[in-house]
Amino acid sequence: MGQAVPHEDDRPGWRERIAEIDWAPDLGQDIGSRTWWRGFTTLILLCGTAIAAWPGLKPVDAMAAPLDPRDVEESRALIITPLAWGADTGRRMAPTDVVQPLAVAPERPRIELTATLGQGDSFIRVLERSGVSASEARRVADMVAAAIPPSDIASGTKLDIVLGRRAVRTDPRPLETLAFRAALDLRLEFLRENGALRMERIAIAVDDTPLRIRGRVGNSLYRSARAAGAPPSAIQSYLRVIAGQLSVSRDIRADDQFDIIVAHRRAETGETEVGELIYAGLVRNGEPRLRMLPWTIDGERQWYEASGVGQQRTGLAWPVAGRITSNFGMRRHPILGYRRMHAGMDFGAPHGAPIYAVTDGVVSFAGYNGGYGRFVKLNHAEGLASGYAHMSRIAVRNGQRVRRGQVIGYVGSTGLSTGPHLHYELHRNGRAIDPRTVRFTTRAALSGRELAAFRARLAEMAAVPVGAALRAPVRNAETAPPPLPPGQPGAPASAPAARVAR
Numbered sequence: 095m096g097q098a099v100p101h102e103d104d105r106p107g108w109r110e111r112i113a114e115i116d117w118a119p120d121l122g123q124d125i126g127s128r129t130w131w132r133g134f135t136t137l138i139l140l141c142g143t144a145i146a147a148w149p150g151l152k153p154v155d156a157m158a159a160p161l162d163p164r165d166v167e168e169s170r171a172l173i174i175t176p177l178a179w180g181a182d183t184g185r186r187m188a189p190t191d192v193v194q195p196l197a198v199a200p201e202r203p204r205i206e207l208t209a210t211l212g213q214g215d216s217f218i219r220v221l222e223r224s225g226v227s228a229s230e231a232r233r234v235a236d237m238v239a240a241a242i243p244p245s246d247i248a249s250g251t252k253l254d255i256v257l258g259r260r261a262v263r264t265d266p267r268p269l270e271t272l273a274f275r276a277a278l279d280l281r282l283e284f285l286r287e288n289g290a291l292r293m294e295r296i297a298i299a300v301d302d303t304p305l306r307i308r309g310r311v312g313n314s315l316y317r318s319a320r321a322a323g324a325p326p327s328a329i330q331s332y333l334r335v336i337a338g339q340l341s342v343s344r345d346i347r348a349d350d351q352f353d354i355i356v357a358h359r360r361a362e363t364g365e366t367e368v369g370e371l372i373y374a375g376l377v378r379n380g381e382p383r384l385r386m387l388p389w390t391i392d393g394e395r396q397w398y399e400a401s402g403v404g405q406q407r408t409g410l411a412w413p414v415a416g417r418i419t420s421n422f423g424m425r426r427h428p429i430l431g432y433r434r435m436h437a438g439m440d441f442g443a444p445h446g447a448p449i450y451a452v453t454d455g456v457v458s459f460a461g462y463n464g465g466y467g468r469f470v471k472l473n474h475a476e477g478l479a480s481g482y483a484h485m486s487r488i489a490v491r492n493g494q495r496v497r498r499g500q501v502i503g504y505v506g507s508t509g510l511s512t513g514p515h516l517h518y519e520l521h522r523n524g525r526a527i528d529p530r531t532v533r534f535t536t537r538a539a540l541s542g543r544e545l546a547a548f549r550a551r552l553a554e555m556a557a558v559p560v561g562a563a564l565r566a567p568v569r570n571a572e573t574a575p576p577p578l579p580p581g582q583p584g585a586p587a588s589a590p591a592a593r594v595a596r
Contacts, residue, residue, distance in 0.1 A: 211249055455473055
C-alpha cells in the first residue's frame with residue numbers, strides 16, 4: 095500500500111505556524127538553545143520598545159495664590175527662627191559702637207525653682223539636685239535638724255528655692271532663699287544676709303481638737319462610717335477593737351450608733367492631719383453599749399473598756415507555725431527504739447522558723463539541757479510552765495519577762511532529734527499535761543492612779559462634741575478641749591510655741 099500524501103490545501107498557513115511559536119519561553123531552561131535565544135531576543139525587543147515609548151517627567155506648572163494679609167501675619171507669628179539669625183525678616187543686627195556681638199550668652203541673675211522631697215529621699219540630695227553645692231546643702235541640713243528631725247519632714251514637701259548669681263560659671267550658684275513647710279505647725283525660711291544664711295522659724299497656729307464621728311450602723315457599719323466621713327484606716331482599727339468585745343455580725347444592730355474619735359489637727363492655713371483612732375464606742379438606745387480607750391503601761395499599748403479591764407485574749411496558742419507530728423502520750427521513741435511517755439507535742443517546721451511564747455511569762459531557764467538540746471522554759475501564772483526544746487538558737491535570757499507572741503527562739507535539731515522540729519510541753523505545778531487541754535486567757539486591768547487617770551481621760555473623750563474639729567478653730571483657752579496627756583495616742587510631742595521659741 096502506498097503512503098498518503100497530504101493535499102496542499104490541508105497544510106497550515108504561515109499565520110498558524112507563527113501562532114504556534116513560543117515567543118516567551120522559560121529563560122531558566124535550555125540555556126543557549128535556539129528556543130532560549132528566541133525568548134531572549136523577544137525580551138530585548140520588548141524592553142527597547144518600552145524605553146522608546148517612555149513619555150518622560152516634567153514639572154507641572156502651577157500658579158501659587160497670594161496669601162491673605164491675615165494669613166501672612168499668622169505665619170509670621172508661628173515662625174520660630176532665632177532673632178539673632180534674622181527671624182522671619184532675614185535681617186541681622188550689625189555690630190556698632192553700642193551693640194557688640196557676644197561670644198557667650200549672659201547668665202540669668204536668679205533662678206527660681208520648686209523641688210519636691212520624694213519618698214525615701216534625703217534633704218541634702220534634693221538640694222544638690224537643685225544646684226546647691228554639697229557643702230552648703232550639708233550646712234542647711236544641719237540648721238534644719240536643729241529645728242526638726244529631718245525624718246519628720248513628710249515626703250512630698252515642696253521646697254521653694256532661689257539661686258543667686260555666681261562669680262564663675264563653673265561654680266555652683268549660691269543659695270539666696272529657701273522656704274518650706276517643715277511640719278503642720280512650723281514653716282522654715284532661709285535668707286542670705288551679708289554672705290551668710292539665716293534661718294527663721296515661723297510658728298503656725300494649730301487646733302488639736304479631736305474629730306468625733308457618730309452615725310447609725312444601718313446595713314453596713316463600714317459603709318455607714320465612710321459615708322459619715324471616717325477615714326478607712328480608722329474604721330478598720332475600730333472594727334478590730336470592738337471585735338475583741340462583741341461579734342460584729344451578731345451583736346451589733348442596725349439601729350445602733352458607732353462612735354469614733356480620731357486624733358485631728360488643723361492649721362490656721364487650712365491644712366489638716368488625721369491621726370489614729372483614740373476612742374471606740376457603740377451606742378444603743380441612747381446609752382453607751384461599749385466604750386474603749388487605748389492606754390499605755392510599761393511601754394505596751396492596749397485597749398481598755400470603761401471599767402478599766404483590758405482586752406481578753408483566749409485560745410489555744412501554737413508556739414510555732416507548723417503541723418503536729420506527734421501528740422502527747424505513750425509512743426515508740428524514734429531514736430531510743432522503745433515505748434515511753436511523750437510528755438509534750440512535736441511540731442514539724444523548717445530550720446530557723448521563729449518560736450513564740452504561748453502566753454505572758456518569765457524565762458526560768460535558757461540554755462543547753464541534755465536530750466532537749468537548746469531549751470527554754472517559761473513560768474506563767476497559776477502554776478503553769480511551758481518548755482520549748484531542740485532550738486537552733488535562743489532569743490531570750492534567764493529572768494527576762496516575755497509577752498504572748500514574742501519570739502523566744504528558732505527551730506532546730508539539737509539534742510536527741512531526728513530533724514528540725516519543736517518539742518513543746520506544758521506543766522501544771524510540776525506535772526506534765528496535754529497542751530491541747532489548756533486555753534490561755536490574758537486580761538489586764540488598771541488600778542489605782544492609772545485607773546483614775548484612765549477614767550478622767552474617758553470623761554474628756556465623752557465631752558468631745560461631734561464634728562467639733564471641723565468647725566472654726568477655738569482660740570479661747572478656757573473653752574478649748576483639754577490637750578492629750580503626753581505619751582497617749584494623738585498627743586503632740588511638744589507644743590508649737592516651744593518648738594519655735596529656741
